[in-house]
Amino acid sequence: MKIHMEQEILQENEDQARMNHEMFGNTLVLNLIGSPGCGKTTILEKTLDALAGEFRIGVIEGDIYTAKDAERIEKKNIPVVQCNTAGGCHLSAGITAKAAEDLPLADLDILFIENVGNLVCPAEFDLGEDAKIAVLSTVEGDDKPAKYPLLFQEAKAVILNKWDLMPYTNFDGDSAEHDISALNGDAPIIRMTAASGEGIERWLEWIRVQAAAKREQDS
Amino acid sequence: MKIHMEQEILQENEDQARMNHEMFGNTLVLNLIGSPGCGKTTILEKTLDALAGEFRIGVIEGDIYTAKDAERIEKKNIPVVQCNTAGGCHLSAGITAKAAEDLPLADLDILFIENVGNLVCPAEFDLGEDAKIAVLSTVEGDDKPAKYPLLFQEAKAVILNKWDLMPYTNFDGDSAEHDISALNGDAPIIRMTAASGEGIERWLEWIRVQAAAKREQDS
Numbered sequence: 001m002k003i004h005m006e007q008e009i010l011q012e013n014e015d016q017a018r019m020n021h022e023m024f025g026n027t028l029v030l031n032l033i034g035s036p037g038c039g040k041t042t043i044l045e046k047t048l049d050a051l052a053g054e055f056r057i058g059v060i061e062g063d064i065y066t067a068k069d070a071e072r073i074e075k076k077n078i079p080v081v082q083c084n085t086a087g088g089c090h091l092s093a094g095i096t097a098k099a100a101e102d103l104p105l106a107d108l109d110i111l112f113i114e115n116v117g118n119l120v121c122p123a124e125f126d127l128g129e130d131a132k133i134a135v136l137s138t139v140e141g142d143d144k145p146a147k148y149p150l151l152f153q154e155a156k157a158v159i160l161n162k163w164d165l166m167p168y169t170n171f172d173g174d175s176a177e178h179d180i181s182a183l184n185g186d187a188p189i190i191r192m193t194a195a196s197g198e199g200i201e202r203w204l205e206w207i208r209v210q211a212a213a214k215r216e217q218d219s
Numbered sequence: 220m221k222i223h224m225e226q227e228i229l230q231e232n233e234d235q236a237r238m239n240h241e242m243f244g245n246t247l248v249l250n251l252i253g254s255p256g257c258g259k260t261t262i263l264e265k266t267l268d269a270l271a272g273e274f275r276i277g278v279i280e281g282d283i284y285t286a287k288d289a290e291r292i293e294k295k296n297i298p299v300v301q302c303n304t305a306g307g308c309h310l311s312a313g314i315t316a317k318a319a320e321d322l323p324l325a326d327l328d329i330l331f332i333e334n335v336g337n338l339v340c341p342a343e344f345d346l347g348e349d350a351k352i353a354v355l356s357t358v359e360g361d362d363k364p365a366k367y368p369l370l371f372q373e374a375k376a377v378i379l380n381k382w383d384l385m386p387y388t389n390f391d392g393d394s395a396e397h398d399i400s401a402l403n404g405d406a407p408i409i410r411m412t413a414a415s416g417e418g419i420e421r422w423l424e425w426i427r428v429q430a431a432a433k434r435e436q437d438s
Contacts, residue, residue: 035254036338036367037359064339066366087369089308089339117366118339119255120283120308139358139384140256147285148255148336150306165358168384 013125016093020128023100027058027108028214030207031127033151034135036117039161041069042194043135043203044112048076050204055109055211060099062091062116069114079103090121093128109211119144123151130214131156134187138166142176145183152183157190157206164193232344235312239347242319246277246327247433249426250346252370253354255336258380260288261413262354262422263331267295269423274328274430279318281310281335288333298322309340312347328430338363342370349433350375353406357385361395364402371402376409376425383412 032040048057059080061070070082081099083091096113103111113129115122123132134155136144139162145152152158158180166173177189188206192199251259267276278299280289289301300318302310315332322330332348334341342351353374355363358381364371371377377399385392396408407425411418 035256035336035359036363037254037356063366065368066362068362068366087343089337116339117254117363118308118337120335120337121340124306137256137358139356139381140254143285143287144255144336147282147287149284162358165384165387168387 010124013093016097017126017128020093020097020100023097024105024111024128024130026214027105027111028207028211029111029113029127029129029131030210031113031115031122031129031132032135033115033119033122033132033155034117034161035119035137035140038117038135038137038140039194040114040117040135041072043159043161043192043200044114045072045076046194046197046200047112047204047207048073048078050200051110051207052076052078056107058103058105058108058111060091060096060103060111060113062095062114064088064116079108085116089116089118090125091115091127092125096127110207119148119151123154131210134158135161136176137162138171138173139169141169142172142179145176145179149183152180152187155184155187157203158184158187159190159192159203161192161194163191163199164196229343232312235316236345236347239312239316239319242316243324243330243347243349245434246324246330247426247430248330248332248346248348248350249429250332250334250341250348250351251354252334252338252341252351252374253336254338254356254359257336257354257356257359258413259333259336259354260291262378262380262411262419263333264291264295265413265416265419266331266423266426267292267297269419270329270426271295271297275326277322277324277327277330279310279315279322279330279332281314281333283307283335298327304335308335308337309344310334310346311344315346329426338367338370342373350429353377354380355395356381357390357392358388360388361391361398364395364398368402371399371406374403374406376422377403377406378409378411378422380411380413382410382418383415
């Protein structure tokens with residue numbers, strides 16, 4: 001019975017996600033997913049610093065409670081909407097559609113969605129995005145891709161963040177990358193220290209290619 | 220409609236949790252909850268090393284996939300059962316009851332349950348345990364108690380792990396403890412570096428007090 005209900009919710013979400021994708025139109029939509037504290041907001045801040053002059057960018061911030069992340073992003077002077085799920089452990093396509101109503105979608109080249117901090121549930125719920133981005137920090141351990149495979153299977157790019165902290169952990173970068181590649185041979189794996197900006201150039205380049213492909217596809 | 224279904228699932232879980240609590244009898248049951256990579260398994264390993272001569276201990280390992288954690292615990296030569304939720308983001312009382320059938324409950328003083336790595340959903344699902352233990356690592360950031368309050372409200376003890384990594388982060392220990400105390404004035408907050416064993420003594424002492432109280436209560 002539980003499974004049946006879950007399938008209903010997932011089906012309803014898929015239908016709304018398809019409508020969202022239409023609604024997003026020419027805007028490239030990237031959905032950042034990872035554990036609490038893996039560095040999603042910091043990656044977003046650095047990305048906005050680097051790309052704000054090049055693209056028109058908007059952000060949807062997903063959190064269970066508080067507007068702490070949206071407040072950080074607001075300082076970048078770009079349109080941002082905070083969604084609070086009030087207990088919910090992931091964004092849904094419905095919540096995302098409502099948040100997008102408050103953004104000037106037609107004027108945006110790129111919309112970043114920062115999902116609720118959770119390595120599990122957000123991977124199950126399409127929001128109508130062009131790509132899910134998996135963020136894993138080295139301090140979480142190299143066993144996480146094998147233990148939480150869905151996100152890494154679904155992702156179009158994987159960021160291994162907090163690379164600078166690796167010497168203080170037992171994280172084996174080669175082992176993690178091996179496991180990720182076994183789950184998903186297509187997604188680039190990007191080593192990064194978002195706090196210092198190290199390694200971010202490859203991520204920016206990946207975004208530029210996606211944005212160009214999106215323009216191409218929609219013209 | 221969604222909320223209604225969720226309430227049904229939660230109610231069903233509460234009923235089973237009450238039955239589990241009966242079934243656990245004299246055994247003290249501690250449910251460890253925290254993000255992927257916050258250090259739950261390492262805390263458990265160190266705790267088993269310290270307490271295995273003093274108490275008869277069993278472990279239920281919850282994971283979405285793999286038996287990596289159970290394999291680590293098995294090396295300690297204590298009874299351990301691995302539960303795989305196959306996609307599910309938390310243990311339920313039903314899954315826990317089935318796992319407990321494979322343990323010699325009547326012969327255990329303490330049963331540790333390591334929940335699926337997730338700061339959100341496991342806090343909503345009682346398993347019939349005596350106490351939920353919240354584990355937060357410093358590398359996750361000091362804003363997490365305010366952003367994910369439920370677990371910190373429900374916990375009977377809070378471990379701030381990876382204390383040794385704090386100098387490499389912007390984690391403010393006082394701010395985190397202030398936010399936790401505002402959510403929950405009763406739970407002790409235990410600073411720990413499980414990997415080295417630093418700070419673990421206060422945690423062991425807390426367990427001893429709980430185990431004594433449980434024996435008292437059941438006799």
